[in-house]
Amino acid sequence: MEPIIRVRNLQKAYGNLAVLSGVDLDVAPAETVSVIGPSGSGKSTLLRLLMTLERPDAGALEIDGESPWTMMRDGQSVAADERHLRRVRGKVGMVFQHFNLFPHMSALGNVTEAPVHVLGLSRAEAKSRAIEYLAMVGLEDKAEAYPAHLSGGQKQRVAIARALAMQPKIMLFDEITSALDPELVGGILELLRALAARRTMTMVIVTHHMAFAETSSDRVLFFDRGVILEQGSPAEIFRSPRHERTQRFVESILETVR
Numbered sequence: 228m229e230p231i232i233r234v235r236n237l238q239k240a241y242g243n244l245a246v247l248s249g250v251d252l253d254v255a256p257a258e259t260v261s262v263i264g265p266s267g268s269g270k271s272t273l274l275r276l277l278m279t280l281e282r283p284d285a286g287a288l289e290i291d292g293e294s295p296w297t298m299m300r301d302g303q304s305v306a307a308d309e310r311h312l313r314r315v316r317g318k319v320g321m322v323f324q325h326f327n328l329f330p331h332m333s334a335l336g337n338v339t340e341a342p343v344h345v346l347g348l349s350r351a352e353a354k355s356r357a358i359e360y361l362a363m364v365g366l367e368d369k370a371e372a373y374p375a376h377l378s379g380g381q382k383q384r385v386a387i388a389r390a391l392a393m394q395p396k397i398m399l400f401d402e403i404t405s406a407l408d409p410e411l412v413g414g415i416l417e418l419l420r421a422l423a424a425r426r427t428m429t430m431v432i433v434t435h436h437m438a439f440a441e442t443s444s445d446r447v448l449f450f451d452r453g454v455i456l457e458q459g460s461p462a463e464i465f466r467s468p469r470h471e472r473t474q475r476f477v478e479s480i481l482e483t484v485r
Protein backbone atom coordinates (compact mmCIF):
# COMPACT_ATOMS: atom_id res chain seq x y z
CA MET A 228 0.00 0.00 0.00
CA GLU A 229 1.21 3.50 -0.80
CA PRO A 230 2.24 5.44 2.31
CA ILE A 231 -0.01 8.38 3.16
CA ILE A 232 2.96 10.22 4.68
CA ARG A 233 6.31 10.00 2.93
CA VAL A 234 9.30 11.92 4.23
CA ARG A 235 12.81 11.74 2.77
CA ASN A 236 15.94 13.34 4.20
CA LEU A 237 13.84 16.12 5.73
CA GLN A 238 15.92 18.96 7.12
CA LYS A 239 15.09 22.05 9.14
CA ALA A 240 17.29 24.54 10.97
CA TYR A 241 16.56 27.66 12.97
CA GLY A 242 19.55 29.93 12.40
CA ASN A 243 22.57 27.81 13.25
CA LEU A 244 20.52 25.24 15.13
CA ALA A 245 19.91 22.09 13.07
CA VAL A 246 16.62 20.75 14.43
CA LEU A 247 15.85 18.05 11.85
CA SER A 248 18.98 16.52 10.35
CA GLY A 249 17.64 14.11 7.78
CA VAL A 250 14.40 12.41 8.74
CA ASP A 251 13.05 9.49 6.69
CA LEU A 252 9.59 8.20 7.42
CA ASP A 253 6.75 6.33 5.74
CA VAL A 254 3.39 6.04 7.45
CA ALA A 255 0.69 3.75 6.05
CA PRO A 256 -2.98 4.71 5.82
CA ALA A 257 -4.79 4.06 9.13
CA GLU A 258 -1.52 3.37 10.92
CA THR A 259 -1.03 4.74 14.46
CA VAL A 260 2.52 5.86 15.17
CA SER A 261 3.78 7.11 18.52
CA VAL A 262 6.75 9.47 18.63
CA ILE A 263 8.88 9.52 21.75
CA GLY A 264 12.19 11.18 22.57
CA PRO A 265 13.89 13.82 24.68
CA SER A 266 12.74 17.41 24.84
CA GLY A 267 14.31 19.47 22.05
CA SER A 268 14.94 16.49 19.76
CA GLY A 269 12.69 17.87 16.99
CA LYS A 270 9.38 16.05 17.51
CA SER A 271 7.18 19.15 17.38
CA THR A 272 9.14 20.50 14.43
CA LEU A 273 8.43 17.33 12.46
CA LEU A 274 4.72 17.66 13.22
CA ARG A 275 4.67 21.33 12.20
CA LEU A 276 6.30 20.38 8.89
CA LEU A 277 3.76 17.57 8.36
CA MET A 278 0.99 20.09 9.10
CA THR A 279 2.65 22.44 6.55
CA LEU A 280 2.80 25.23 9.14
CA GLU A 281 6.46 25.54 8.17
CA ARG A 282 8.52 24.75 5.13
CA PRO A 283 11.42 22.29 5.14
CA ASP A 284 14.88 23.61 4.23
CA ALA A 285 15.65 20.46 2.25
CA GLY A 286 14.32 17.00 1.61
CA ALA A 287 10.98 15.73 0.41
CA LEU A 288 7.60 15.61 2.08
CA GLU A 289 4.50 14.04 0.54
CA ILE A 290 1.00 13.90 1.97
CA ASP A 291 -1.26 11.38 0.25
CA GLY A 292 1.07 11.32 -2.77
CA GLU A 293 1.48 15.08 -3.16
CA SER A 294 4.03 17.63 -2.09
CA PRO A 295 2.30 20.54 -0.34
CA TRP A 296 4.94 22.98 -1.54
CA THR A 297 5.17 22.08 -5.23
CA MET A 298 2.63 21.19 -7.90
CA MET A 299 2.62 20.07 -11.51
CA ARG A 300 1.81 22.57 -14.22
CA ASP A 301 2.23 21.78 -17.93
CA GLY A 302 4.27 18.71 -17.01
CA GLN A 303 6.63 20.71 -14.82
CA SER A 304 7.03 20.91 -11.08
CA VAL A 305 6.45 24.50 -9.96
CA ALA A 306 6.00 26.26 -6.63
CA ALA A 307 2.56 25.50 -5.19
CA ASP A 308 -0.08 28.19 -5.21
CA GLU A 309 -2.25 28.95 -2.18
CA ARG A 310 -5.07 26.77 -3.43
CA HIS A 311 -2.86 23.69 -3.84
CA LEU A 312 -1.31 24.22 -0.40
CA ARG A 313 -4.72 24.59 1.22
CA ARG A 314 -6.04 21.45 -0.45
CA VAL A 315 -3.11 19.31 0.70
CA ARG A 316 -3.18 20.91 4.17
CA GLY A 317 -6.85 19.98 4.42
CA LYS A 318 -5.85 16.32 4.60
CA VAL A 319 -4.09 16.92 7.91
CA GLY A 320 -5.47 17.94 11.30
CA MET A 321 -3.51 18.77 14.41
CA VAL A 322 -4.17 19.03 18.13
CA PHE A 323 -1.71 20.88 20.35
CA GLN A 324 -0.85 20.91 24.03
CA HIS A 325 -2.72 24.21 24.38
CA PHE A 326 -6.18 23.98 22.96
CA ASN A 327 -6.67 27.63 21.86
CA LEU A 328 -10.45 27.51 21.73
CA PHE A 329 -12.36 30.67 20.84
CA PRO A 330 -13.42 31.88 24.32
CA HIS A 331 -16.47 33.77 23.05
CA MET A 332 -17.96 30.69 21.37
CA SER A 333 -19.66 27.63 22.84
CA ALA A 334 -18.20 24.16 22.33
CA LEU A 335 -20.61 23.76 19.44
CA GLY A 336 -19.57 27.10 17.96
CA ASN A 337 -15.90 26.16 18.16
CA VAL A 338 -16.49 22.90 16.29
CA THR A 339 -18.81 24.48 13.71
CA GLU A 340 -16.62 27.42 12.72
CA ALA A 341 -14.03 25.88 10.40
CA PRO A 342 -16.38 23.54 8.51
CA VAL A 343 -18.50 26.62 7.65
CA HIS A 344 -15.66 28.99 6.79
CA VAL A 345 -13.09 26.62 5.34
CA LEU A 346 -15.16 23.78 3.89
CA GLY A 347 -18.17 25.90 2.97
CA LEU A 348 -20.73 23.73 4.76
CA SER A 349 -24.07 25.31 5.59
CA ARG A 350 -24.59 26.24 9.26
CA ALA A 351 -27.12 23.43 9.61
CA GLU A 352 -24.84 20.79 8.10
CA ALA A 353 -21.87 21.98 10.16
CA LYS A 354 -23.97 21.93 13.29
CA SER A 355 -25.17 18.38 12.86
CA ARG A 356 -21.62 17.30 12.05
CA ALA A 357 -20.33 19.12 15.15
CA ILE A 358 -22.88 17.38 17.36
CA GLU A 359 -21.75 14.04 15.97
CA TYR A 360 -18.09 14.76 16.77
CA LEU A 361 -18.84 16.23 20.20
CA ALA A 362 -20.65 12.97 20.94
CA MET A 363 -17.65 11.00 19.70
CA VAL A 364 -15.43 12.74 22.26
CA GLY A 365 -17.98 12.30 25.03
CA LEU A 366 -19.29 15.87 25.22
CA GLU A 367 -22.80 15.60 23.83
CA ASP A 368 -24.14 17.32 26.94
CA LYS A 369 -21.66 20.23 26.78
CA ALA A 370 -22.43 21.57 23.31
CA GLU A 371 -23.73 24.88 24.66
CA ALA A 372 -21.01 25.35 27.29
CA TYR A 373 -18.36 28.05 26.90
CA PRO A 374 -14.66 27.21 27.34
CA ALA A 375 -14.49 29.10 30.66
CA HIS A 376 -16.99 26.58 32.07
CA LEU A 377 -15.16 23.49 30.86
CA SER A 378 -12.35 21.55 32.57
CA GLY A 379 -8.97 21.25 30.85
CA GLY A 380 -9.86 17.74 29.74
CA GLN A 381 -13.19 18.88 28.32
CA LYS A 382 -11.50 21.76 26.48
CA GLN A 383 -9.02 19.35 24.98
CA ARG A 384 -11.93 17.12 23.88
CA VAL A 385 -13.51 20.13 22.14
CA ALA A 386 -10.19 20.80 20.40
CA ILE A 387 -10.09 17.16 19.25
CA ALA A 388 -13.70 17.36 18.00
CA ARG A 389 -12.85 20.60 16.19
CA ALA A 390 -10.00 18.89 14.34
CA LEU A 391 -12.07 15.76 13.61
CA ALA A 392 -14.93 17.83 12.18
CA MET A 393 -12.66 18.79 9.28
CA GLN A 394 -12.49 15.06 8.47
CA PRO A 395 -8.75 14.93 7.84
CA LYS A 396 -7.12 11.72 6.63
CA ILE A 397 -4.23 12.30 9.02
CA MET A 398 -4.34 13.53 12.61
CA LEU A 399 -1.28 14.79 14.45
CA PHE A 400 -1.29 15.05 18.25
CA ASP A 401 1.51 16.97 19.98
CA GLU A 402 1.69 16.15 23.70
CA ILE A 403 -1.99 16.88 24.09
CA THR A 404 -2.09 15.75 27.72
CA SER A 405 0.87 17.83 28.92
CA ALA A 406 -1.15 20.81 30.16
CA LEU A 407 -3.80 18.71 31.89
CA ASP A 408 -4.22 17.93 35.56
CA PRO A 409 -3.03 14.36 36.16
CA GLU A 410 -6.50 12.99 36.88
CA LEU A 411 -7.71 14.11 33.43
CA VAL A 412 -4.90 12.49 31.44
CA GLY A 413 -6.25 8.95 31.47
CA GLY A 414 -9.56 9.91 29.89
CA ILE A 415 -7.85 11.73 27.01
CA LEU A 416 -5.51 8.78 26.38
CA GLU A 417 -8.56 6.51 26.41
CA LEU A 418 -10.17 8.70 23.75
CA LEU A 419 -7.02 8.59 21.60
CA ARG A 420 -6.98 4.81 21.96
CA ALA A 421 -10.62 4.60 20.85
CA LEU A 422 -9.95 6.85 17.83
CA ALA A 423 -6.98 4.71 16.82
CA ALA A 424 -9.07 1.55 17.17
CA ARG A 425 -11.58 2.86 14.63
CA ARG A 426 -8.85 2.66 11.97
CA THR A 427 -10.42 5.44 9.93
CA MET A 428 -7.49 7.87 10.16
CA THR A 429 -3.74 7.86 10.20
CA MET A 430 -2.53 9.07 13.59
CA VAL A 431 0.88 10.42 14.63
CA ILE A 432 1.05 10.95 18.38
CA VAL A 433 3.89 12.65 20.24
CA THR A 434 3.62 11.44 23.83
CA HIS A 435 5.48 10.96 27.09
CA HIS A 436 3.16 8.17 28.11
CA MET A 437 5.19 5.08 27.46
CA ALA A 438 2.45 2.65 28.50
CA PHE A 439 0.11 4.33 26.04
CA ALA A 440 2.71 4.21 23.24
CA GLU A 441 3.36 0.57 24.00
CA THR A 442 -0.23 -0.58 24.08
CA SER A 443 -1.93 1.71 21.55
CA SER A 444 0.37 2.15 18.57
CA ASP A 445 1.38 0.03 15.62
CA ARG A 446 4.85 1.52 15.58
CA VAL A 447 7.03 3.66 17.83
CA LEU A 448 9.64 6.18 16.66
CA PHE A 449 12.44 7.25 18.96
CA PHE A 450 13.61 10.73 18.11
CA ASP A 451 17.04 11.87 19.17
CA ARG A 452 18.90 15.02 18.18
CA GLY A 453 16.98 15.65 14.98
CA VAL A 454 16.82 12.15 13.56
CA ILE A 455 14.76 9.01 14.07
CA LEU A 456 17.42 7.07 15.90
CA GLU A 457 15.34 3.94 16.11
CA GLN A 458 11.88 2.73 15.16
CA GLY A 459 10.03 -0.51 15.48
CA SER A 460 7.09 -2.30 16.97
CA PRO A 461 6.24 -1.33 20.56
CA ALA A 462 7.76 -4.63 21.71
CA GLU A 463 11.02 -3.89 19.88
CA ILE A 464 11.35 -0.35 21.24
CA PHE A 465 10.30 -1.08 24.81
CA ARG A 466 11.53 -4.65 25.31
CA SER A 467 14.62 -4.93 23.13
CA PRO A 468 15.82 -1.54 21.86
CA ARG A 469 18.91 -1.71 19.67
CA HIS A 470 20.37 1.59 20.82
CA GLU A 471 21.56 2.34 24.30
CA ARG A 472 20.13 5.86 24.06
CA THR A 473 16.68 4.44 23.40
CA GLN A 474 16.97 2.14 26.38
CA ARG A 475 18.17 4.94 28.65
CA PHE A 476 15.37 7.24 27.54
CA VAL A 477 12.66 4.65 28.06
CA GLU A 478 14.05 3.75 31.48
CA SER A 479 14.32 7.39 32.56
CA ILE A 480 10.67 8.00 31.72
CA LEU A 481 9.48 4.79 33.36
CA GLU A 482 11.25 5.77 36.56
CA THR A 483 9.57 9.16 36.76
CA VAL A 484 6.07 7.71 36.66
CA ARG A 485 6.71 5.07 39.31
Ligand SMILES: Nc1ncnc2c1ncn2[C@@H]1O[C@H](COP(=O)(O)OP(=O)(O)O)[C@@H](O)[C@H]1O
Pocket residue numbers: 241244246264265266267268269270271272273
Ligand atom coordinates in the same frame (compact mmCIF):
# COMPACT_ATOMS: atom_id res chain seq x y z
N1 LIG B 1 10.55 28.66 15.81
C1 LIG B 1 11.71 28.32 16.37
N2 LIG B 1 12.75 29.18 16.39
C2 LIG B 1 13.93 28.82 16.94
N3 LIG B 1 14.19 27.63 17.52
C3 LIG B 1 13.19 26.74 17.54
C4 LIG B 1 11.90 27.03 16.97
N4 LIG B 1 11.12 25.94 17.14
C5 LIG B 1 11.87 25.03 17.78
N5 LIG B 1 13.10 25.50 18.02
C6 LIG B 1 14.20 24.76 18.67
O1 LIG B 1 14.35 23.54 17.98
C7 LIG B 1 14.66 22.48 18.86
C8 LIG B 1 13.68 21.35 18.69
O2 LIG B 1 12.40 21.82 19.12
P1 LIG B 1 11.10 20.92 19.08
O3 LIG B 1 10.86 20.44 17.69
O4 LIG B 1 10.06 21.74 19.71
O5 LIG B 1 11.53 19.70 20.00
P2 LIG B 1 10.63 18.68 20.84
O6 LIG B 1 9.22 18.83 20.39
O7 LIG B 1 11.21 17.34 20.56
O8 LIG B 1 10.82 19.06 22.28
C9 LIG B 1 14.68 23.08 20.25
O9 LIG B 1 16.02 23.36 20.61
C10 LIG B 1 13.89 24.35 20.09
O10 LIG B 1 14.31 25.32 21.01
Ligand SMILES: [Mg+2]
Pocket residue numbers: 270271272401402
Ligand atom coordinates in the same frame (compact mmCIF):
# COMPACT_ATOMS: atom_id res chain seq x y z
MG1 LIG C 1 7.50 19.33 21.44
